[in-house]
Amino acid sequence: MGIALKKISKSYNGQAVLKNLNLEINRGEFHVLLGPSGGGKTTILSVIAGLIRQDNGDVLIGKRNVSNLSPEKRKIGFVFQDYALFPHLTVFDNVAYGLRVKNVEESEINQKVEYYLSKVSIEKEKGKFSRQLSGGQKQRVALIRALITEPEILLLDEPMSNLDALTKETTGNELKTIQQEMGMTTVYVTHNQDEAILLGDRVSVLNHGEIEQIEAPDELFYHPKTEFVARFVGAKNILKVRIIEINQYGAVAQVNNSGLGQPVQIRVNKYPIFEKGKEINLCIHPEKISLKRENKASDVNLNRIRGKLINKTNNGNGLKATIDTNGMELHATIPKDLFDFKIHEDVWVCFAPDAPHPLCGKKCRAPEAGRRCLVTTQVDRLLGC
Ligand SMILES: Nc1ncnc2c1ncn2[C@@H]1O[C@H](COP(=O)(O)OP(=O)(O)OP(=O)(O)O)[C@@H](O)[C@H]1O
Numbered sequence: 001m002g003i004a005l006k007k008i009s010k011s012y013n014g015q016a017v018l019k020n021l022n023l024e025i026n027r028g029e030f031h032v033l034l035g036p037s038g039g040g041k042t043t044i045l046s047v048i049a050g051l052i053r054q055d056n057g058d059v060l061i062g063k064r065n066v067s068n069l070s071p072e073k074r075k076i077g078f079v080f081q082d083y084a085l086f087p088h089l090t091v092f093d094n095v096a097y098g099l100r101v102k103n104v105e106e107s108e109i110n111q112k113v114e115y116y117l118s119k120v121s122i123e124k125e126k127g128k129f130s131r132q133l134s135g136g137q138k139q140r141v142a143l144i145r146a147l148i149t150e151p152e153i154l155l156l157d158e159p160m161s162n163l164d165a166l167t168k169e170t171t172g173n174e175l176k177t178i179q180q181e182m183g184m185t186t187v188y189v190t191h192n193q194d195e196a197i198l199l200g201d202r203v204s205v206l207n208h209g210e211i212e213q214i215e216a217p218d219e220l221f222y223h224p225k226t227e228f229v230a231r232f233v234g235a236k237n238i239l240k241v242r243i244i245e246i247n248q249y250g251a252v253a254q255v256n257n258s259g260l261g262q263p264v265q266i267r268v269n270k271y272p273i274f275e276k277g278k279e280i281n282l283c284i285h286p287e288k289i290s291l292k293r294e295n296k297a298s299d300v301n302l303n304r305i306r307g308k309l310i311n312k313t314n315n316g317n318g319l320k321a322t323i324d325t326n327g328m329e330l331h332a333t334i335p336k337d338l339f340d341f342k343i344h345e346d347v348w349v350c351f352a353p354d355a356p357h358p359l360c361g362k363k364c365r366a367p368e369a370g371r372r373c374l375v376t377t378q379v380d381r382l383l384g385c
């Protein structure tokens with residue numbers, strides 16, 4: 001069953017936490033709510049579950065308005081941010097609880113509990129009480145306690161925040177497989193963009209009780225539409241530009257960032273919101289930037305800006321480089337094996353015309369606008385200009 005939140009508002013002591021929030025989650029979708037602490041993520045889950053009553057607006061599950069239904073009548077599985085395990089029950093009995101309430105046969109309960117315990121590699125802890133478990137173990141127990149009842153709707157509030165990277169990936173993959181097999185509509189809360197990208201069919205980014213952007217993970221990551229989303233997903237190259245030319249193939253933008261000595265012009269794809277003379281912010285994801293030592297004729301298709309490497313930091317497989325381009329800092333994430341530059345070395349910062357995209361704001365997002373903001377003009381045609 002799908003979930004629809006219609007114009008939901010919620011305030012505490014006059015302070016608005018959710019503001020006229022609309023959100024539609026499709027049946028069977030794995031939907032991630034991504035956002036910083038205090039943004040209203042837990043409040044949204046609690047409103048869906050009926051644990052908190054909204055001030056205004058309606059909650060629909062399937063086509064049914066459940067705003068006046070108590071939590072137990074909504075048939076929702078909930079993994080709470082603080083686990084909420086029963087302290088007087090063992091791991092086994094915590095996991096079995098939901099099935100016992102439904103009067104499932106004990107032999108079936110045994111079989112199912114063992115199966116789920118093994119899914120998250122926690123079989124050895126089955127006789128322990130919650131106080132004897134680590135934070136990560138408690139999270140995995142809470143997760144399978146919700147999964148075992150096979151709810152049609154599953155709400156998960158930061159269920160993997162205490163797991164190490166490897167356990168997070170395996171548990172995340174297990175969760176996604178179970179979710180797809182059962183087809184349950186899932187809402188997953190996190191402030192971690194890697195989890196959002198690993199798990200989400202779509203991701204909503206929440207900023208102070210309002211949704212900034214709803215998108216498939218890759219699109220969100222590489223084409224954020226607002227400055228808040230861009231910074232949250234690490235797309236921190238934000239160039240203030242003026243559009244100085246639009247032609248049938250693309251556009252030319254002049255970079256206005258203060259500190260630049262000579263004005264720099266870059267070629268970019270053409271977007272519907274572009275107008276000649278208009279000032280706009282363009283965003284370039286750090287992974288879309290490469291560094292070169294020489295200004296080769298073969299790179300004529302790329303935008304090239306002269307700069308000096310001023311910082312590099314280790315980032316797993318890649319290196320994060322900061323380049324000073326005459327007063328404007330640009331950031332690049334480069335695979336380690338392609339990185340042989342030294343600090344203070346002069347470099348060419350290179351990116352294709354389709355790398356920069358406009359931060360065109362919340363209203364620009366589909367489907368409300370009726371069209372996508374991004375027009376992928378053929379780069380090769382653009383380069384013919
Ligand atoms: N019962 C309450 N009384 C007063 N204020 C509350 C209450 N519950 C939540 N809030 C406030 O509402 C805002 C949103 O809280 P919420 O728990 O939904 O945030 P969150 O996005 O889940 O944050 P986190 O990532 O830290 O868990 C916060 O400013 C919080 O202080």
Ligand SMILES: [Mg+2]
Pocket residue numbers: 041042043081157
């Ligand atoms: Mg929370």
